[in-house]
Amino acid sequence: MTAVREVDVLVVGAGPAGLAAAARLAAAGAGRVEVLDREQRAGGVPRHCAHGGFGTWSRPLTGPAYARLLAAGAERAGAVVRTGVTALDWAGPRALHTVGPHGPGTIAARAVVLATGARERPRAARLVPGTRPAGVYTTGELQQAVHLYGQHVGARAVVVGAEDVSYAAADTVRTAGAQVVALVTDLPRAQTAPARALDSRLRHGVPLLTDTTVAELLGHGRLSGVRVRHRDGRTAVLPCDTVVFTGDFVPDHELARRGGLTLDAGTRGPAVDGSLRTSRPGVFAAGSVLHAVESAATAAREGAHVASAVLDTLAGTWWPDGVPLVVDPPLRWIAPNRVVPADSLPYVLRTTAFLSGAVAEVTQDGRPLHRERIGAAVPNRTLRLTARWTSRVDPEGGPVRVGLTGR
Amino acid sequence: MTVTSHGPLPATTYDVTVVGAGVVGSAVARELSRHPGLRVALVEAQDDVGQGTSKANTAILHTGFDAVPGSLEARLVREGARLLAAYAAESGIPVEPVGALLVAWDEDQHAALPGLLEKAEHNQYPDARLLGPAELYAREPALGPGALGALHVPGESIICPWTTTLAYATQAVRAGVDLHLDCRVGAARHEQGVHHLTTSRGTLRTRLLVNAAGLHADTLDRALGHDDFTVTPRRGQLLVFDKPARSLVRHILLPVPTALGKGVLVAPTVYGNVLLGPTAEDLDDKRDTGSTAEGLALLREQGGRILPALLEEEVTAVYAGLRAATEQDDYRITAHPEEGYVTVGGIRSTGLTASLAIASYVTGLLPGLGPTRELEPVRMPNLGETFPRPYQRPELIAADPEYGTLVCHCERVSRGEIRDALAATIPPAGLDGLRRRTRARAGRCQGFFCGAAVRALWEEARS
Structure with missing residues (x-):
């Protein structure tokens, strides 16, 4: 057995959420704050997003620059960031077994923050039939291959998906010197800013195949093409040597699940209230493990937000239960997904259907709590709901429901 | 050599x-x-x-x-x-000696079990025995409803x-x-x-x-x-489910062969996953190792009856093999x-x-x-998974920290294991061969996190 090392707060995952939480906690005098990351460098997904859109309006940054800034900020505040260390499993309610080049370890903490992030579902999980050739990527792998390792990708790529990350993947394909053959989405239109979709189609000449799925991968050894099928039954083969499966993010929730934390049926991440408290006292979660995925800025905001709840817990504040927060179709999920009356963190949601003039309605046991105009609802894009209604929630009542109506 | x-x-x-x-x-x-x-x-x-x-x-x-x-x-x-x-x-x-259960789902299959027990005895295998539904469900609590009994083959x-x-x-x-x-x-x-x-x-x-x-x-x-x-190639498509599924099943769940054919099996793997399959399709093309939408739908339908909770888990691999039927x-x-x-x-x-x-x-x-x-x-x-993997062996990591440096996180494969495989007597010819030797990229993310890093190690070893 290895000796148990004690810290005040243990953060698992040095992405935007974990680093922001650690920086805020260390600066606020939470004691010994330690961040673990299994990768060799801190920063999480922004490490390999070599495009802009990070940082603030007044100080725009690329992903890698943003990752460096967050890591430096956490360390400057006094947090210890340990990379190359994997949290393997729980050693107690707030203790984790770890391993790294220095061997095994056990770390016990007064509070744990899970910030383990999310991943894209790969081809196998999507049950795409066909052969198993080389040249099949997710965006995560593609971006690391191109931006971190300078690896060669193929010459002609089909991108599966038409949301923001899909267009980012198409940019990465072009950066690598390859041609984007087409974007393919099973939805009737693109799920990105109209200007971005237009730019892809007109300036880069990339067709967008809507209402279309990838029905089969072809080729032995190397991918030779993908067979696509339109909703009306027509099929066609797109010759290509590379295919990138984008989007369809799921939380990397292994540690939460191993710990027996309650998971939300919609997000499949740990269920949390507006203070990002999980079902286990002293264990919090923040970032994309809660909602796969939101922007790095949202994750970092949550990291900063969770810090104050962690400080309250360290000071001995009671751990409330909260009531479940559930969604009705066409909504897919909401996060946070438990609610206590004091909650103030805005909510993020996802829809499965395109709606314009959408209105969200919040009820509890049939009692209306709140109505809010959402505007345009687009699948795979963030919808936001304020927390102005949480004080009206009956903590002894049934689940709070959120519905969405529109045209 | x-x-x-x-x-x-x-x-x-x-x-x-x-x-x-x-x-x-x-x-x-x-x-x-x-x-x-x-x-x-x-x-x-x-x-x-x-x-x-x-x-x-x-x-x-x-x-x-x-x-x-x-x-x-x-x-x-x-x-x-x-x-x-x-x-x-x-x-x-x-190797894991988990034992098998041939589960009978209808009267025809149930009636076939005593004959299989007799056959086992003819084959000098004396340890098989029949189980009633109570003992079957006690052994496999996640089994779908409606099983009538089973033949237990502990070996x-x-x-x-x-x-x-x-x-x-x-x-x-x-x-x-x-x-x-x-x-x-x-x-x-x-x-x-x-x-x-x-x-x-x-x-x-x-x-x-x-x-x-x-x-x-x-x-x-x-x-x-x-x-x-x-030789007629007989294609078998299989699905591999992620590790949380492993706790759903304790034995190899075999189908009972009847005149109507043979169903699919659900089995744990030594890597801690669960396997569902295979289909049985007689083909002409000895290279046709592709999976099909129909095959995968059939597997999910049959697997859902055997172990309903299995379908909630993520699939980490879909593959098809060709058996040499004569x-x-x-x-x-x-x-x-x-x-x-x-x-x-x-x-x-x-x-x-x-x-x-x-x-x-x-x-x-x-x-x-x-x-x-x-x-x-x-x-x-x-x-x-039944014996310690390198990341679970402190003495090995102390002697060589590369065994504590994990590259593939889903399968917990260290840089030391990848290095060893690349320098082995029969080195892999590609990333698929490396995966079969180490499990690197074989997990739920299929390379989202580690794919590029594993490829970099492979390219470095080759140059």
Whole structure:
């Protein structure tokens, strides 16, 4: 057995959420704050997003620059960031077994923050039939291959998906010197800013195949093409040597699940209230493990937000239960997904259907709590709901429901 | 030690050549390497050992309880199971003796169970017994509703098929066998006691020849002027579920074969996953290892009945293998002594279990092999979950921190293991081969996190 090392707060995952939480906690005098990351460098997904859109309006940054800034900020505040260390499993309610080049370890903490992030579902999980050739990527792998390792990708790529990350993947394909053959989405239109979709189609000449799925991968050894099928039954083969499966993010929730934390049926991440408290006292979660995925800025905001709840817990504040927060179709999920009356963190949601003039309605046991105009609802894009209604929630009542109506 | 994958073949005349480096061919080559005087070649059309049926099967170490009593297969499976269990323990091949349950879902299947029990006894397997529904559900609480009973076969185990083939081939190469990869055999002729094989890498000459070409065994047989059997590729599609599914199932759940055909199985894997499959589709094309929407839908439908909660878990791999079906329900191992030729055909899904017994049987059919010796034991890297993996071994990490540096996080594969595999006696020819040797990229993310890093290690080793 290895000796148990004690810290005040243990953060698992040095992405935007974990680093922001650690920086805020260390600066606020939470004691010994330690961040673990299994990768060799801190920063999480922004490490390999070599495009802009990070940082603030007044100080725009690329992903890698943003990752460096967050890591430096956490360390400057006094947090210890340990990379190359994997949290393997729980050693107690707030203790984790770890391993790294220095061997095994056990770390016990007064509070744990899970910030383990999310991943894209790969081809196998999507049950795409066909052969198993080389040249099949997710965006995560593609971006690391191109931006971190300078690896060669193929010459002609089909991108599966038409949301923001899909267009980012198409940019990465072009950066690598390859041609984007087409974007393919099973939805009737693109799920990105109209200007971005237009730019892809007109300036880069990339067709967008809507209402279309990838029905089969072809080729032995190397991918030779993908067979696509339109909703009306027509099929066609797109010759290509590379295919990138984008989007369809799921939380990397292994540690939460191993710990027996309650998971939300919609997000499949740990269920949390507006203070990002999980079902286990002293264990919090923040970032994309809660909602796969939101922007790095949202994750970092949550990291900063969770810090104050962690400080309250360290000071001995009671751990409330909260009531479940559930969604009705066409909504897919909401996060946070438990609610206590004091909650103030805005909510993020996802829809499965395109709606314009959408209105969200919040009820509890049939009692209306709140109505809010959402505007345009687009699948795979963030919808936001304020927390102005949480004080009206009956903590002894049934689940709070959120519905969405529109045209 | 000689492993080649390009360039001309040696000009010498080999004493024995084995065509096909699957689990059977590799086992035969290993058995031949026990004869120190022999020059032996193992030739393989693809770029790695175990690339055909041997890599895409259900990974079960059978007892042979349900073989046709009195058949060659029944005998070799029975012997082979015992030999392979001992070999696996010595070589570090992961095996888990989880036992099997043949679950009856309707009256026809339930009525077939006593006959299967009797068959097991005929096959000298005395440990099988019938279970009622109460005991069945006590053993498998996550089983779907409606099961009527089961036959429990406690001796059935799960095994790592890739490590098995690789262990045989590694031991053979270390004992002096020449392994020639990317060497496809086309025409063949026998002249003055010597076989001349025309291959994609030139002519190979050999005195004795063993045909272990699996799916292509009939083609090679015909090239040598025989017409004993035809191999029909029978495709089996399989789904692999992520590790949280492992707690749903404790035994191998086998279908009960009836006149209406054979269903699919649900089985744990030694890597801590759950396998669902296979389909059984007779095809014409021996390269058609693609999965189909219909096949996957069928598997999910049947799997959902056997273990409903399974379908909630993530799928980490979809694959399809081709089994070598022949017209006959037994192995086709035939010696042609006048030609110095043995054909090892029709080795069905039990071939992995029987491999060591097949090897011993086949070498017994070859004349004049000379004295034998004990082979240097081989110790394979552990890919299984029942014994400590390198990241779980503090003493190993203390001696070499590379074993504590994880690269593939889903499967917890260290940089040390990847380095070792790349420098092994039979190194992988590509990332798929590396995956089979280490499990790197075999997990739920399929490379989202580690794919580029693993590729970088691979490219570095190659340059």
